[in-house]
Amino acid sequence: MTVLDALVEIQREQDPTLAFRYSCRVGMCGSCAVVINGRERWACRTLLASLKTEAVTVRPLYHFPLIRDLVVDMAPFAAKMKAAGAVFVAKEGEEAFAPIGRNVKERRQIDGAIECIGCGACLSACTMVGWNEQYAGPAALNRAFTLMADSRDGAGAERWPLLLSEDALVRCHGQANCTEVCPMELSPTDSILKLRRKSIFQLVRSAHRLDTSGATVVA
Amino acid sequence: MALDKYEVHEHDVIVIGAGGAGLRAAIEASAQGAKTALICKSLLGKAHTVMAEGGIAAALGNVWPEDNWKVHFRDTMRGGKLLNNWRMAQLHAQEAPDRVKELEAWGALFDRTPDGRILQRDFGGHRYARLAHVGDRTGLEMIRTLQQHAVHKGIDVFMECTITRLLKDGDRIAGAFGYWRESGRFVIFKAKAVVLATGGIGKIWKFTSNSWEYTGDGVTLALDGGAHLIDMECYQFHPTGMVWPPSVRGILVTEGVRGDGGTLKNALGERFMFKYVPEFFRAETADTEEEADRWYTDKKNNRRTPDLLPRDEVARAINTEVKAGRGSPHGGVFLDIASRRDAKYIQRRLPSMYHQFKELADVDITKESMEVGPTAHYMNGGVRVDADTAVTAVPGLFAAGEIAGGLHGANRLGGNSLSDLLVFGRRAGLYAAEYAKNFKGTLTVDAGQVEALARACLDPFERTGGENPYAIHQDLQECMQSLVGIIRTEGELKKALEEVATLRERCRRIKIDGNRQYNPAWHLALDLHSLLTVSHAVTLAALERMESRGGHTRDDYPKTDPELGKVNLVVRKVGTELTVGREPLLQMPPELRQLLEGDK
The missing domain is CATH 1.10.1060.10 (Alpha-helical ferredoxin)
Known part of the structure; x- marks a missing residue:
C-alpha cells in the first residue's frame, strides 16, 4: 500500500473532506508531492512499508502558500x-x-x-x-x-x-x-x-x- | 436578476480541458486572433496526455519510406473495424506529419534515426514503424512543449476550475458556468465559442488506467447542452494493465513493451496469441513463433508477431486465457521482455516501465515477466463532430481529442491518440475562432438559469440524507466493472441500467459536510452527475449493438453483423431521457474504399 492509497482510504472512510492532490497514481504527473516523514516524496510512489515507521507523518510542501490540508498554491x-x-x-x-x-x-x-x-x-x-x-x-x-x-x-x-x-x-x-x-x-x-x-x-x-x-x- | 454577484470573464473562445487537444486548440484560436481562455480542472500540465508513453503515429516515412498517409488511413480504418468517420481518418493521416514537425519547431525533442531524422517505433495495428517518440515519455515532452508555447503566447489560463454546465442563448453557445475548486466560488465564462477537450470517462470502471479527472464531464456537458454521442459502446480496454499489487491494478503497461520485443505468455509458457489471429489480419500476421521471432530483426521478409494485433483482439485473447484457467497467479497473463532483450536495452528503451514495476510491484522487468491484464483505457466513441471543423450539433460548440468520436471507429490503434489531439485540436481551435469572428449578434446569459445552477450545486450541503459520494462512486465502479466490462450480455446490461438509476436516486441524498473551500467530497458529489450520465450512455449503446465489433463484445452475439456494420449508434438527450438510435455511416468515396481493399 502506498501513502496515496492510505490518503484515499482515509478520505473514503474517515474524513471525506480531506484535501490533497493527485492525478495519475503512477508517478507521471507530479501532482502528489508532499512531505512524508520529513522528506519530500510523491505519495503515489512511496510504499508505506518502505518507511519502516509505525506512524507516518504527512504534511504539505514547504515554501508554498497553504490552501487546505495537503493542498498548496503552486x-x-x-x-x-x-x-x-x-x-x-x-x-x-x-x-x-x-x-x-x-x-x-x-x-x-x-x-x-x-x-x-x-x-x-x-x-x-x-x-x-x-x-x-x-x-x-x-x-x-x-x-x-x-x-x-x-x-x-x-x-x-x-x-x-x-x-x-x-x-x-x-x-x-x-x-x-x-x-x-x-x-x-x-x-x-x-x-x-x-x-x-x-x-x-x-x-x-x-x-x-x-x-x-x-x-x-x-x- | 443580474449576474453582478458572480465573477464573470469574457472571451471569444474558451477551451475546456488542457491536455494535448485543449492546448493545441487554444494555441490555434489565439493565433487566429481570438481572445482565448484555457480552463482546466487540475493544475496545468497534469492532464492525461502527460501519461502517454508510446508515441505519436504519423506517416513520416523516416524508418519505412514505403509509409504514407494512405497506409496510415488504411490501418486506422481497419483497426476501427470500418466504423470510423472516413473523413476524420483521412484528415488525421494526412495532417499528422505536419503536426509532429511543428511540435519540434516549438521545442520538442524526439528520438532520432542514426542519420538524424525523427525515429519511429512499431506499435499494434500499424503496418510500418510509425510512432514518433521520446523514450517512453512522449506525452510529457508533448505537454511541456504545448504548455510552454501556450503560456508564451499569452493565453489566459484558469486552473483548478470545474465547469458544470454550458450556457446557451437559444440554440447557440453563450458560455459556461463552473466553480473554483480552491474557494468553491462560482464563475461565469461568457464566450462566443466553446471547445470541449476534456478527455474520457475511464473512472466509471474499477480497473482503469485513467487518472481521477476522467469522470466524463465534457461528454455530459455536451449531452446536456444538446450535442450527440456516437459509438459509446466501443470503449477500449487496453490489454496490458498492471494486475498486482491491488492498489496499482489497472495502471498502464505501455504497448511499447511489445513493440520493443515483449511477448505474451500464459501460465503454461505458451505464446497464446498465435491461437487468436482473426481472419481479417491473418495475411499480415506471422503464424509460427519462428517467423515472429525473425520479424524482430528482419521486418522486410517476415510478418509481424500476433502480440501486436490491435488492442481489442489482444484484450479479448487475454480475457479468454484467464477464464480458461491458464492465467498468472493474480488473474492476468505474463508479459516477458527479459528473455529477448538485455537489461541495458530495456532500461534505455522503457525507463518508466522499469521504475514503475521496480517501485510499485517489486518486479525487475529485466529479469522477470510482468503480470498484465485488460484495463479500461480509452473512449473510442464520444461527442459527434463534423470531420473538417470539429463542430458538434450545437452552433458554437466544438470538440476535439478523446472526447470526440468518429476517428477511431470501434477500436483505436495505439499512437493514434496523440496525433488525434494535435490534428483535431488545431482544427477545433481554428474553426472555433472563425465562428467567433463571424458571429456578429449579441449573446445573453440567462441570470435566472445561473441562479438555479448555483443553487443546485449547493444542494448537497443542505440535505440530511447521509449518502457518501465516495461510496456511490465505488458502487458505480463495481457495477460497470462486473456488468458493462469487456464481455457483455443483455441480461447484465439491463441490470446495469437499473443499478445506474438506483445510484442516481441515492445521489439525491448525498450530504456534504464542511465548507466549500477545496472540499473533495463536494467536488465528487458534483462529478457524479457526469459519471452516471456517461455510464448510462455506454450501457444503452451496448444493449443496442447486438453484435461483437472492436471494443464491444457481446457474449450473446459473438459474431459481427454486417447490417450493424453499416450504422453508428447515436445517443441523444431528449428532455431528461437518454435515447439511442441507429444512423447510417458516412459514405466513403470509391478512391478511398479502394485503399482498404488491396492488401498493399
Missing part, C-alpha cells in the same frame, strides 16, 4: 519559471529547422536534465527558496539549463540577464537538497553549476565585446 512554481526565462523560444531566421542529433553531446546534456514533471519537491527542499521568495530556485534553473544547452533556442540573450541577476544562479549555495529529494533523480545542482560555468564565459564574452567596440571607436 503559483510560485510558474512565477519562478518565468523569472528564469525558462521557456523555449525558437531561433528565428534559420531556413530549415535544425534538429539535434541522437548521440551528440548537446542531446546527452539535455536528456540528463529534461525529465522534470514540475512536482515542486525541489523547491520545498531548498533552504535558499525558503529564505528568499525572489530566488528562481532549482526547477526553473534546471529548465533554463536545458534551454541554454539547446542550439535551437533563440532566447539566450534575454535569458542571461535573468540568470545573472541577484536572485538566480548566484543564490544557490550548493547544498544539493533539491538533488537529494528529486523523485526523477535529476540534479538541479549539477545544472546550476554547469550554468555558472557557462556564465563565466558569457561574462568574459560580453566584457570582450565592450573592449572591441571601444577599439572600433579608436580605430
Whole structure:
C-alpha cells in the first residue's frame, strides 16, 4: 500500500473532506508531492512499508502558500519559471529547422536534465527558496539549463540577464537538497553549476565585446 | 436578476480541458486572433496526455519510406473495424506529419534515426514503424512543449476550475458556468465559442488506467447542452494493465513493451496469441513463433508477431486465457521482455516501465515477466463532430481529442491518440475562432438559469440524507466493472441500467459536510452527475449493438453483423431521457474504399 492509497482510504472512510492532490497514481504527473516523514516524496510512489515507521507523518510542501490540508498554491512554481526565462523560444531566421542529433553531446546534456514533471519537491527542499521568495530556485534553473544547452533556442540573450541577476544562479549555495529529494533523480545542482560555468564565459564574452567596440571607436 | 454577484470573464473562445487537444486548440484560436481562455480542472500540465508513453503515429516515412498517409488511413480504418468517420481518418493521416514537425519547431525533442531524422517505433495495428517518440515519455515532452508555447503566447489560463454546465442563448453557445475548486466560488465564462477537450470517462470502471479527472464531464456537458454521442459502446480496454499489487491494478503497461520485443505468455509458457489471429489480419500476421521471432530483426521478409494485433483482439485473447484457467497467479497473463532483450536495452528503451514495476510491484522487468491484464483505457466513441471543423450539433460548440468520436471507429490503434489531439485540436481551435469572428449578434446569459445552477450545486450541503459520494462512486465502479466490462450480455446490461438509476436516486441524498473551500467530497458529489450520465450512455449503446465489433463484445452475439456494420449508434438527450438510435455511416468515396481493399 502506498501513502496515496492510505490518503484515499482515509478520505473514503474517515474524513471525506480531506484535501490533497493527485492525478495519475503512477508517478507521471507530479501532482502528489508532499512531505512524508520529513522528506519530500510523491505519495503515489512511496510504499508505506518502505518507511519502516509505525506512524507516518504527512504534511504539505514547504515554501508554498497553504490552501487546505495537503493542498498548496503552486503559483510560485510558474512565477519562478518565468523569472528564469525558462521557456523555449525558437531561433528565428534559420531556413530549415535544425534538429539535434541522437548521440551528440548537446542531446546527452539535455536528456540528463529534461525529465522534470514540475512536482515542486525541489523547491520545498531548498533552504535558499525558503529564505528568499525572489530566488528562481532549482526547477526553473534546471529548465533554463536545458534551454541554454539547446542550439535551437533563440532566447539566450534575454535569458542571461535573468540568470545573472541577484536572485538566480548566484543564490544557490550548493547544498544539493533539491538533488537529494528529486523523485526523477535529476540534479538541479549539477545544472546550476554547469550554468555558472557557462556564465563565466558569457561574462568574459560580453566584457570582450565592450573592449572591441571601444577599439572600433579608436580605430 | 443580474449576474453582478458572480465573477464573470469574457472571451471569444474558451477551451475546456488542457491536455494535448485543449492546448493545441487554444494555441490555434489565439493565433487566429481570438481572445482565448484555457480552463482546466487540475493544475496545468497534469492532464492525461502527460501519461502517454508510446508515441505519436504519423506517416513520416523516416524508418519505412514505403509509409504514407494512405497506409496510415488504411490501418486506422481497419483497426476501427470500418466504423470510423472516413473523413476524420483521412484528415488525421494526412495532417499528422505536419503536426509532429511543428511540435519540434516549438521545442520538442524526439528520438532520432542514426542519420538524424525523427525515429519511429512499431506499435499494434500499424503496418510500418510509425510512432514518433521520446523514450517512453512522449506525452510529457508533448505537454511541456504545448504548455510552454501556450503560456508564451499569452493565453489566459484558469486552473483548478470545474465547469458544470454550458450556457446557451437559444440554440447557440453563450458560455459556461463552473466553480473554483480552491474557494468553491462560482464563475461565469461568457464566450462566443466553446471547445470541449476534456478527455474520457475511464473512472466509471474499477480497473482503469485513467487518472481521477476522467469522470466524463465534457461528454455530459455536451449531452446536456444538446450535442450527440456516437459509438459509446466501443470503449477500449487496453490489454496490458498492471494486475498486482491491488492498489496499482489497472495502471498502464505501455504497448511499447511489445513493440520493443515483449511477448505474451500464459501460465503454461505458451505464446497464446498465435491461437487468436482473426481472419481479417491473418495475411499480415506471422503464424509460427519462428517467423515472429525473425520479424524482430528482419521486418522486410517476415510478418509481424500476433502480440501486436490491435488492442481489442489482444484484450479479448487475454480475457479468454484467464477464464480458461491458464492465467498468472493474480488473474492476468505474463508479459516477458527479459528473455529477448538485455537489461541495458530495456532500461534505455522503457525507463518508466522499469521504475514503475521496480517501485510499485517489486518486479525487475529485466529479469522477470510482468503480470498484465485488460484495463479500461480509452473512449473510442464520444461527442459527434463534423470531420473538417470539429463542430458538434450545437452552433458554437466544438470538440476535439478523446472526447470526440468518429476517428477511431470501434477500436483505436495505439499512437493514434496523440496525433488525434494535435490534428483535431488545431482544427477545433481554428474553426472555433472563425465562428467567433463571424458571429456578429449579441449573446445573453440567462441570470435566472445561473441562479438555479448555483443553487443546485449547493444542494448537497443542505440535505440530511447521509449518502457518501465516495461510496456511490465505488458502487458505480463495481457495477460497470462486473456488468458493462469487456464481455457483455443483455441480461447484465439491463441490470446495469437499473443499478445506474438506483445510484442516481441515492445521489439525491448525498450530504456534504464542511465548507466549500477545496472540499473533495463536494467536488465528487458534483462529478457524479457526469459519471452516471456517461455510464448510462455506454450501457444503452451496448444493449443496442447486438453484435461483437472492436471494443464491444457481446457474449450473446459473438459474431459481427454486417447490417450493424453499416450504422453508428447515436445517443441523444431528449428532455431528461437518454435515447439511442441507429444512423447510417458516412459514405466513403470509391478512391478511398479502394485503399482498404488491396492488401498493399
